[in-house]
Amino acid sequence: MNEVLKTIRNRRSIRSYKPDQIKEEELQAIIEAGIYAPTAHNDQxxxxxxxxxxxxxxxxxxxxxxxxxxxxxxxxxxxGLNPNISISYNAPTLIIVSGKKSAMAPKVDCSAAIENLLIAAQSLNIGSVWIGLLTFFFSLEDEVRKLGIPEGYEPYYGVALGYKSSDKEVVAPKRNLNVVNYIK
Structure with missing residues (x-):
């Protein structure tokens, strides 16, 4: 199996991080992977x-x-009531991914970018998790405005990034492989 397929199969949602910030070059490589995701009509x-x-x-x-x-x-x-839970799992980095409202399929395109972020992070041995619960925060328009998201863009999801707090391998949940039909 090639390295890309291994990385995809080994990627897990990590919810426990070291407090150390990831290196700038690692962050830039992860973001660049997101930028290279496919998009409808190359809208990016x-x-x-x-x-x-x-x-x-x-x-x-x-x-x-x-x-x-x-x-x-x-x-x-x-x-929400649990004082021991952080929405970003105390990761030192959070990337909020927003999409241009006028694009053809911005939520789909941004989701493809997020998958690239997650796979790139795994390839660098950096933990990551896709955070959908940030939609609660995104409902606070005044707060979102303070994030400097460009006019005409809507925040969709977040990706937490950081060094994994444990080297212990996270076992993949069993996958349902009976989800394909072929027409030949």
Whole structure:
């Protein structure tokens, strides 16, 4: 099996990080991988907001959890109420991926970019996790405006990045392989 396929198969969502910031060249390589994702009509409709400031990350987590605590979905509400949980899992870096609203398929394109970010991080032995719960924070328009996301762009998801707190291999959940039909 080639290295790309191995990297894809070995990638896991990591939720425990060392406090050390990842190296600038690693961050740039990961972002560049995101920029090289495929897009509808080559729109390249993404914008990446990189947050490495711990106080800002803690603030985003706090505001997000305040809204989650009001959710009618029990597991979301419980996460919001849990004082031991950080939305970005205390990762030292968070990339918020936003899409140009006027593009053909910005959410799909940004999702492809996120997958590239995750695979690139794995290839560099950097932990990552895709964070959808940030949508609670994104509902706070005044807060989102403070992030400097360009006009006409909408934040969709976040990607937490950092060095894994443990070298222990995370076992992959069993995959359902019975999801393909062939027409020949």
């Amino acid at each position: 409709p993404w914008h990446f907001t990189v947050i490495e400031n711990k106080e800002k990350l803690d603030y985003i987590s706090k505001k997000c959890k305040e809204l989650m605590a009001k959710s009618e979905i029990d597991w979301v509400k419980n996460m």
